[in-house]
Amino acid sequence: xxxxxxxxxxxxxxxxxxxxxxxxxxxxxxxxxxxxxxxxxxxxxxxxxxxxxxxxxxxxxxxxxxxxxxxxxxxxxxxxxxxxxxxxxxxxxxxxxxxxxxxxxxxxxxxxxxxxxxxxxxxxx
Amino acid sequence: xxxxxxxxxxxxxxxxxxxxxxxxxxxxxxxxxxxxxxxxxxxxxxxxxxxxxxxxxxxxxxxxxxxxxxxxxxxxxxxxxxxxxxxxxxxxxxxxxxxxxxxxxxxxxxxxxxxxxxxxxxxxx
DNA sequence: TTATAAACTGATAATTGTTATCAGTTTTGT
DNA sequence: ACAAAACTGATAACAATTATCAGTTTATAA
Numbered sequence: 001x002x003x004x005x006x007x008x009x010x011x012x013x014x015x016x017x018x019x020x021x022x023x024x025x026x027x028x029x030x031x032x033x034x035x036x037x038x039x040x041x042x043x044x045x046x047x048x049x050x051x052x053x054x055x056x057x058x059x060x061x062x063x064x065x066x067x068x069x070x071x072x073x074x075x076x077x078x079x080x081x082x083x084x085x086x087x088x089x090x091x092x093x094x095x096x097x098x099x100x101x102x103x104x105x106x107x108x109x110x111x112x113x114x115x116x117x118x119x120x121x122x123x124x125x
Numbered sequence: 126x127x128x129x130x131x132x133x134x135x136x137x138x139x140x141x142x143x144x145x146x147x148x149x150x151x152x153x154x155x156x157x158x159x160x161x162x163x164x165x166x167x168x169x170x171x172x173x174x175x176x177x178x179x180x181x182x183x184x185x186x187x188x189x190x191x192x193x194x195x196x197x198x199x200x201x202x203x204x205x206x207x208x209x210x211x212x213x214x215x216x217x218x219x220x221x222x223x224x225x226x227x228x229x230x231x232x233x234x235x236x237x238x239x240x241x242x243x244x245x246x247x248x249x250x
Numbered sequence: 251t252t253a254t255a256a257a258c259t260g261a262t263a264a265t266t267g268t269t270a271t272c273a274g275t276t277t278t279g280t
Numbered sequence: 281a282c283a284a285a286a287c288t289g290a291t292a293a294c295a296a297t298t299a300t301c302a303g304t305t306t307a308t309a310a
Contacts, residue, residue, distance in 0.1 A: 127276080127277050128277065129277080147267090148267085150269085165270090166255080166269090168267090172268095190268090
């Protein structure tokens, strides 16, 4: 993979964002900053970085895919009211890979856990 | 919800299938059986049954959604080689809801776990 | 350095999975 | 048997993503 200025900008935009943005959302931020980076380039580079493990792709939320620069193992919670995505620490499911491999004999390369529910903020209301 | 002959056929097609089919796949089976059920009806009814808990919708695999008539709590493994989807028993992650609720204070309504890797069949080759 | 191949880009057309629409049909409760 | 509600097939519309393509940038090595 070669260096590209656009990829660097896309990664920084992702990393600086507290949220877990979609490709579209990153594209909008870049457009407002007059970066002149096309939507196709955003998709291309997010997917490229995800497939080489530099970032994480979060699928199965609504329709869109979201991206996460936080690559240490963790899970996600999506609020059914506000739509916000929260990180969940991996300690909630200890030895999950080992247990599953033992039980099935399959080789596990990755796994994702997604919770749906209502976050604290939205419960207050 | 009213009774519908098409919905019954769609459910039976789903239940009789060992695999976890997509809407498209069910539609193809029905078409071969000359059922004359339209793709829209397949989508409509799978979604309807999923939202009332009669079946399960599995999202976040590749692009398509898949469906599962097995509604007891369990997880999924998708083989990166053959694409087959396997059921994983819920025992691999005991108390996962309780733990996550305690840790976050969020209310959890549902959760999904998806593993990616290589299944036994494909490892043999 | 410059030449060259490979990897990249923006713009946009194309694709794909899914949903909406709509006129007509079934189902259900009275 | 009748009206209201829920359903249907056909197909247009939609939204997210990917493919295409001519031109540009990057890495390599003579």
